[in-house]
Amino acid sequence: MSEHDVINFPIGTSQTVLIVDDDPAQRHEIVTCLGDLGIRTAQAEDGATAVEMVRTLRPAVVIMDIRMPRLNGIDAVQVIGRHTGTKIILVTGDPDSLYKANTSKLDVFAVIEKPIPLRSLSRFVLKALGRETP
Amino acid sequence: MSRLRSRNPRQPTLNVRAASKAIAAGCCALLGFIIDSTLESAHAASVGDYVSLHWYSVVLLAVGSIVGALAAIGLPILRRQSLRLTTELRHSRQELASEITRRSELTSTLQARESYLAAVLENLADTVVTIDENGIIETANAATERIFGYPLDELIGQNVALLIPEDRREQYRNYMENLKRGRGKIVPGGSQEFAARTKSGVQVPIYLSISEMMLDGERKFIGVMRDISRRKRAEDDARKASEIFKLSFENMMHGAVVYDANQRIIAFNQRYVDFLGLPPSEVFIGQSLENILRVQKRIGLHADKDIEAFIRQRYEEIRRGGETRMEIELPGDRFLAVRSVSVPGKLHVSTFANITERNRSARALKESETRIRAILEHAADAIMTVSSDGTILSFNPAGERIFGYTNQEIVGRTIDTLMPQGGLSCFEHAETNLTAAAKGCRKDGTLFPLEVSAARASLAQAEIGVLILRDVTTQKGMQAQLLHTSKLATVGQMAAGLAHEMNQPLNVIRMAADNVLIRLENNHADPEWLREKLELIGEQAAKVGMMILHMRVFARSDGSDFKPFDPLESVRSAARLMDHQLRLANIQVDESLPERCTRVLGHSTQLEQVVINLLTNAHDAILEHPNPVKGGIGHIGLSLSENQAKRTVVIRVRDTGGGISDEIRERVFDPFFTTKDVGKGTGLGLSICNTIITEMKGWIDIVNVPGGTEMVVTIPAQMTN
Numbered sequence: 001m002s003e004h005d006v007i008n009f010p011i012g013t014s015q016t017v018l019i020v021d022d023d024p025a026q027r028h029e030i031v032t033c034l035g036d037l038g039i040r041t042a043q044a045e046d047g048a049t050a051v052e053m054v055r056t057l058r059p060a061v062v063i064m065d066i067r068m069p070r071l072n073g074i075d076a077v078q079v080i081g082r083h084t085g086t087k088i089i090l091v092t093g094d095p096d097s098l099y100k101a102n103t104s105k106l107d108v109f110a111v112i113e114k115p116i117p118l119r120s121l122s123r124f125v126l127k128a129l130g131r132e133t134p
Numbered sequence: 135m136s137r138l139r140s141r142n143p144r145q146p147t148l149n150v151r152a153a154s155k156a157i158a159a160g161c162c163a164l165l166g167f168i169i170d171s172t173l174e175s176a177h178a179a180s181v182g183d184y185v186s187l188h189w190y191s192v193v194l195l196a197v198g199s200i201v202g203a204l205a206a207i208g209l210p211i212l213r214r215q216s217l218r219l220t221t222e223l224r225h226s227r228q229e230l231a232s233e234i235t236r237r238s239e240l241t242s243t244l245q246a247r248e249s250y251l252a253a254v255l256e257n258l259a260d261t262v263v264t265i266d267e268n269g270i271i272e273t274a275n276a277a278t279e280r281i282f283g284y285p286l287d288e289l290i291g292q293n294v295a296l297l298i299p300e301d302r303r304e305q306y307r308n309y310m311e312n313l314k315r316g317r318g319k320i321v322p323g324g325s326q327e328f329a330a331r332t333k334s335g336v337q338v339p340i341y342l343s344i345s346e347m348m349l350d351g352e353r354k355f356i357g358v359m360r361d362i363s364r365r366k367r368a369e370d371d372a373r374k375a376s377e378i379f380k381l382s383f384e385n386m387m388h389g390a391v392v393y394d395a396n397q398r399i400i401a402f403n404q405r406y407v408d409f410l411g412l413p414p415s416e417v418f419i420g421q422s423l424e425n426i427l428r429v430q431k432r433i434g435l436h437a438d439k440d441i442e443a444f445i446r447q448r449y450e451e452i453r454r455g456g457e458t459r460m461e462i463e464l465p466g467d468r469f470l471a472v473r474s475v476s477v478p479g480k481l482h483v484s485t486f487a488n489i490t491e492r493n494r495s496a497r498a499l500k501e502s503e504t505r506i507r508a509i510l511e512h513a514a515d516a517i518m519t520v521s522s523d524g525t526i527l528s529f530n531p532a533g534e535r536i537f538g539y540t541n542q543e544i545v546g547r548t549i550d551t552l553m554p555q556g557g558l559s560c561f562e563h564a565e566t567n568l569t570a571a572a573k574g575c576r577k578d579g580t581l582f583p584l585e586v587s588a589a590r591a592s593l594a595q596a597e598i599g600v601l602i603l604r605d606v607t608t609q610k611g612m613q614a615q616l617l618h619t620s621k622l623a624t625v626g627q628m629a630a631g632l633a634h635e636m637n638q639p640l641n642v643i644r645m646a647a648d649n650v651l652i653r654l655e656n657n658h659a660d661p662e663w664l665r666e667k668l669e670l671i672g673e674q675a676a677k678v679g680m681m682i683l684h685m686r687v688f689a690r691s692d693g694s695d696f697k698p699f700d701p702l703e704s705v706r707s708a709a710r711l712m713d714h715q716l717r718l719a720n721i722q723v724d725e726s727l728p729e730r731c732t733r734v735l736g737h738s739t740q741l742e743q744v745v746i747n748l749l750t751n752a753h754d755a756i757l758e759h760p761n762p763v764k765g766g767i768g769h770i771g772l773s774l775s776e777n778q779a780k781r782t783v784v785i786r787v788r789d790t791g792g793g794i795s796d797e798i799r800e801r802v803f804d805p806f807f808t809t810k811d812v813g814k815g816t817g818l819g820l821s822i823c824n825t826i827i828t829e830m831k832g833w834i835d836i837v838n839v840p841g842g843t844e845m846v847v848t849i850p851a852q853m854t855n
Contacts, residue, residue: 033648036652114641117648122652
């Protein structure tokens with residue numbers, strides 16, 4: 001499947017959160033945090049894998065670092081498309097990417113600057129899942 | 135002379151008187167007898183009958199009477215005559231005697247003379263040979279034996295052709311033939327040179343005089359031969375000397391003219407005519423000095439002189455004798471130096487040397503000197519000369535300025551005053567030219583970096599060193615600055631990757647801390663989990679610390695000397711730093727690194743800088759490549775290998791960025807050369823890399839490989855491991 005195909009997924013998603021980051025240590029912390037909230041997580045280390053896993057897993061939320069090899073976050077957003085219903089949270093440690101993300105008309109749920117404040121992240125994720133923060 | 139016995143001539147030896155008387159008496163007696171006998175025998179016949187009968191008696195009687203009469207008359211006459219005769223006889227006898235005496239005296243004289251002549255002949259240096267008409271040798275003197283080597287008995291009776299060389303014998307025979315036939319003539323007093331032949335076959339040059347004489351009715355020839363070998367040799371020597379003189383005279387570099395005591399030319403050479411530009415018709419043997427001087431004036435020489443006064447002056451000088459020198463200017467800006475030597479009453483010689491070149495050279499030399507002095511005075515670098523033992527011989531103003539010593543203070547001191555450590559050695563090692571870095575010491579004691587250029591030169595058979603010293607303080611400062619700047623620039627290059635690198639552990643720390651806090655708030659934190667988390671935080675923090683440390687080492691200026699370090703570490707470090715950036719760009723790094731590596735001399739951070747730079751360039755090349763590689767993945771090959779034989783370490787960075795053109799390749803090492811757009815990249819990178827590697831005594835090669843470029847860094851491995 002080429003990166004440029006627009007994927008049309010059927011509506012309906014699982015309650016999984018897909019975490020996409022090339023740094024396993026950072027993924028782990030997010031997993032820990034969400035896990036403590038009882039949220040199911042899956043992981044991918046680059047954009048291409050992320051696209052694949054979105055197709056198969058149909059996560060409700062994707063937390064994605066913008067700067068990634070093979071397919072960066074912003075492009076991945078395009079590919080994943082609007083109609084999937086997956087909510088995308090972009091994260092980045094790079095001011096330029098942050099700027100780009102904020103100014104381009106992307107249909108993303110949120111853009112968070114690294115280092116990720118986990119409490120905020122939790123709130124966003126719960127909201128995206130339709131669960132209110134306790 | 136024997137004395138003749140003298141006799142009284144008056145006393146005749148013969149008593150003539152007595153004899154005449156006797157004869158008369160006898161005749162009378164006879165007459166009487168006859169008459170008597172006649173009368174007796176015949177009767178007195180007539181006288182006539184008598185007479186006819188006894189005519190004979192009559193005749194006898196008549197005769198007798200005549201005889202008697204004659205005797206009577208004649209006898210005294212006779213007597214007188216006989217007296218005279220006697221006297222004459224006596225005279226004759228006397229004369230005869232004296233003649234005989236004379237003759238015998240003459241004979242003795244002759245004999246004496248003969249011995250004398252014989253002695254002379256025998257002792258003559260010249261050969262005297264007499265020959266007859268046919269050429270047969272009749273006499274020969276001792277000299278003939280000596281010169282020709284034949285003993286006399288081998289000469290006498292032989293044809294004189296014996297003494298003539300074979301090739302001339304024909305000629306001789308013809309000549310003798312002609313002489314014999316009366317066709318030729320000997321010129322009295324004539325002589326000629328001719329080569330004669332000795333017994334041993336040697337030819338000897340002789341001077342031959344031939345004369346003719348008649349002796350005993352026969353024609354004889356006398357040949358006098360003088361051995362002229364010595365004279366010939368002397369002649370040859372004289373001729374050779376004359377030739378040598380002529381040759382030398384004509385071929386000298388100088389023009390020369392010789393005048394006799396009357397100031398007339400007796401010799402001159404062509405160069406004399408040429409140098410002075412004299413019309414050849416005016417220069418001849420016998421020409422007078424004053425005419426020559428007037429001609430010179432006419433053609434433009436001695437322009438400022440009154441020529442008559444000059445002529446007088448010259449004549450005066452010549453008369454006085456001795457040497458004079460002067461310089462003449464010729465038309466056309468030419469100069470001659472003239473030297474005249476006069477021997478009064480004998481001759482005087484003038485020689486002329488063309489000093490135009492010398493004058494021109496002198497002038498040119500002066501100009502050149504002035505120029506060189508100007509260069510020395512105004513040069514910005516210190517220029518000095520030192521002797522082979524290091525003593526400073528000269529010092530220019532720039533040197534004074536740079537070192538703070540005045541010329542007087544420093545000349546005479548040794549070079550180590552200015553370059554304390556190994557100043558002298560830099561000269562000793564100057565096989566050809568040498569440029570080296572050294573430390574200079576100013577008068578106030580401060581040290582500063584110097585660049586020394588040393589060369590050897592010869593000056594008046596002594597070896598000197600010429601040193602040019604440049605104060606490179608500012609340069610070194612700038613270089614250090616540049617190096618530092620480039621390092622910071624490299625740091626800037628790494629900034630993005632660096633930022634990310636550092637942010638990663640920091641992010642982990644923050645999130646881990648957050649997790650801990652959340653759990654603690656929820657009372658969910660068990661000590662074991664807490665411990666893990668805290669350890670994690672610690673590790674990540676340490677990671678950041680290492681990075682910062684690394685950066686600090688990197689950012690610090692390297693004033694220090696080279697140290698041995700492991701190049702593998704630098705390569706790995708660089709790769710790590712660039713890792714994230716490269717992965718972001720979808721570039722795969724294919725590493726080929728050994729387990730261990732020989733150490734090299736230099737600064738590890740500098741080598742790291744180089745590798746980072748190369749990786750960055752490779753990264754940029756791939757990204758900018760118009761035709762990306764299939765699959766969208768760029769590749770960078772990073773390898774390190776050791777060449778044991780050449781004792782080098784080789785680091786290769788290969789990219790798939792499409793390669794570079796030859797023009798660009800030539801310029802990549804130029805400072806500030808860049809193929810990037812304005813604002814992207816400083817262009818400092820490769821030139822600095824080159825400087826760094828060159829200072830490590832290595833080099834960088836650029837090779838085009840299929841699909842891209844390979845940068846090959848070669849550095850010498852440290853000798854002792």
